[in-house]
Structure formats: C-alpha cells, structure tokens
Amino acid sequence: MTRTAILVGITMNQVNFDYSMEELANLAEANLIEPVGVITQKIDRTNKATYVGKGKVDEIKGLADYEDVDLVIFNDELSPSQIRNLEELLEIEVMDRTRLILDIFADRAKTREAQLQVQVARLKYELPRVVGQGEGMDQQSGKGGLKNRGAGETKLEMDRRRIKQQISQLNKELDSLVAERQVQRRNVRKMKSQLCPLLAIPMLESLRL
Secondary structure (H helix, E strand, O other), X not given: OOEEEEEEEEEOOOOOHHHHHHHHHHHHHHOOEEEEEEEEEEOOOOEOOOEOOHHHHHHHHHHHHHHOOOXXXXXXXXXXXXXXXXXXXXXXXXXXXXXXXXXXXHHHOXXXXXXXXXXXXXXXXXXXXXXXXXXXXXXXXXOOHHHHHHHOOOHHHHHHHHHHHHHHHHHHHHHHHHHHHHHHHHHHHHHHHHHHHHHHHHHHHHHHO
C-alpha cells in the first residue's frame, strides 16, 4: 500500500542540493512512498532541537495536515532527539534519509547474508534512538539511585542491552556465513585444480590419434 509524504530539505549552499532532493523523491518512490509536497530552506546552521526553525516546523505541519500525509521525510540524517521533538510537534511519523535507505535495503535483501547485514545496520541505527519509559524512572529492583546502581537497570538500559546482544549475535552469524563461503570457494578451486589434469588426459589422447 502506497503511503504519502512531505519531503523536507535544508541547504547550506550545497552545489548538488536540487539533485539530492530529486534523489530523495526517487528513494521514497522506490519504497512505495508518494511525495505530495516539498519544503526546502536555506540556512546557515541547523536547529539542535528540531533541525529546522520554529517557523519552518509550523509550515511543515500546515502542509502535512492539509495534504493529510502519512509521514515527513528529511533529506539529511537527524539525531534521535530531533526525530522525537519533530514527531511531537508535527504529530506524525518523521523519517530521515538514512532510515529510508535502510528500509529499501531491507525490502530488497534476498540472500541470508544480505538480510543479516541490513539487520545489523538497522539495529545500529536504532540503538541511539531507543527511548522509553526507563529514562528517569527508578530502577526495577531497588530505588537507591547511585548507591544501589548495580541492583537493577532501567527499561531503557535493558532495551539498549538487548539490541547490543542482537547485534553481537547477528555479527556472529555473519562471520559464520562468510567463513563458510570462503571454505566453499577454496573447495571449488581445489576441485578445479584436480579436474584440470584429468580433463587434459583425454585431450592429449585425442591429439595423438
């Protein structure tokens, strides 16, 4: 099912900015997302909290509400806090260019190795973006703060640890697949080297005849 989106691009006098925005539209379409509007801005520096200024945030929200889109896609990579802040202000899903590309790779990865590589890349992307009820909460066991820091861990810490474990496990599986492929290649080369002399014998015999 095709979703709709507003594309947002920020330029600081980049020479290839127009091409980059066209490429973003193509990437969106490749991911079954239809761009229905484009907002650009020329600035000297980005806003640490929302990447764009308040006025531009209001403009994006106005167009997004008017077009009733499913999400807003930014042409650059946003920080985790910027995505959270923008989603709160815009009341809609916000995606950056990196996430868009990862989604495309995930959809098109066919081999097990490619799928694992995409999963690792996506988890590494999501790790710093994990937020949750664990932030600012007491630890699950023991409320002694720093004094009892080792007694338990917040849900946020557990989520991040779980993602790190997943990354580690996927990397191990990737290493195993790579090692297996290398063994197969060596076996193929060895088989070819053994077959060459055997194939040469009939050829020599036919030449003698």
